C-alpha cells in the first residue's frame with residue numbers, strides 16, 4: 001500500500017534502535033505525530049527514557065526499552081517488549097550506529113570490532129527477530145546506511161565499510177524477501193549530515209597518527225551547523241517510504257548526486273578519489 005505517511009503508517013507500531021539520540025530520535029518524534037506507537041530502543045537507557053517521556057508529554061504513545069543491538073538476546077527481548085506493549089511490530093528501523101575515525105592501520109582492534117558489531121551485526125540481529133514476526137502480518141524494515149556508502153572520505157574506513165555493508169545487505173535482503181514471497185517492504189536510508197551526537201561519540205585511535213584522526217573528526221564536526229534537523233529528515237524519509245521508494249534520502253539533491261557520481265565512477269572504472277574538501281552547506285539541501 002502506498003499513500004501519505006499518515007495513511008501508510010498511522011496507528012501502527014514502530015521499533016527504532018538507537019532512538020535515544022539524533023536520526024533515530026527524529027524518526028521517533030515524527031512517527032509519533034502520524035500517530036504511531038513507538039518503541040525507543042537504545043543501549044543508553046536514560047536517553048531512551050527522555051525521548052519516550054517527551055513523546056508521551058506531547059500526547060503520543062512510546063515506551064523505552066534498553067537494547068544492545070550487538071547482543072541477539074537483547075534484540076529478541078526488544079521485540080518481545082514491543083509485542084507485549086503494542087501487540088506487534090509494523091516498522092523496524094535498524095538505526096543504531098557509531099563512528100570511528102583514523103587511518104585504517106591506526107584503528108584499534110576494539111574499534112574495528114565495535115563498528116562491525118553495532119553497525120553491521122546489529123542490523124542482522126534486527127532482521128532475525130523482525131522477519132519471522134512480520135511473515136504473516138506484513139511490515140516494513142528500514143536499515144540505516146549513509147551517503148558515506150557511496151563516497152570516499154579519508155580516515156573513516158571502518159565506518160564507510162560498514163555503511164557499504166548495510167547498503168549491500170539491504171539490497172540483498174530485499175531480493176531475498178521478494179524471492180521468498182514475504183509481504184515485507186524493505187528500504188535503506190541514506191542520510192547526509194543530520195544533527196546528532198555521532199561525531200562526538202566516535203571511536204578514536206590512541207596510537208599512530210592520532211592528529212590525523214582528530215582532524216577528521218573536526219572536519220565532520222564542522223558540518224554540524226549546516227546539518228539537517230532530524231525531524232525534517234524523518235518527515236522526508238517517511239514520505240518517500242510511504243510512496244514506495246527503496247532508497248530513502250534525507251537530502252535528495254546532495255545524496256542523489258553522490259549516488260549518480262558513484263554509479264558513473266564504477267561504470268568508467270576510475271579509482272575512487274577523496275574530495276579535496278566538503279562543501280558542508282550542500283549536506284543540508
Ligand SMILES: NC(=O)c1ccc[n+]([C@@H]2O[C@H](COP(=O)([O-])OP(=O)(O)OC[C@H]3O[C@@H](n4cnc5c(N)ncnc54)[C@H](O)[C@@H]3O)[C@@H](O)[C@H]2O)c1
Pocket residue numbers: 017018019020021022023024041042043044047067068069070095096097098118144145146147148190191192193194195196197198199201227
Ligand atoms: N548524523 C548523520 O549525519 C548521519 C549520516 C549518515 C548516516 N547516519 C546514520 O544514522 C544512524 C544514527 O546515527 P546518529 O547520527 O543519529 O548518531 P547518535 O550518536 O546521535 O545516535 C546513535 C544512538 O545509537 C545508540 N547506540 C549506540 N550503540 C548502540 C547499541 N549497541 N545498541 C543500541 N543502541 C546503540 C546510541 O546510544 C545513540 O543514542 C547511524 O546508523 C548512522 O550511521 C547518520
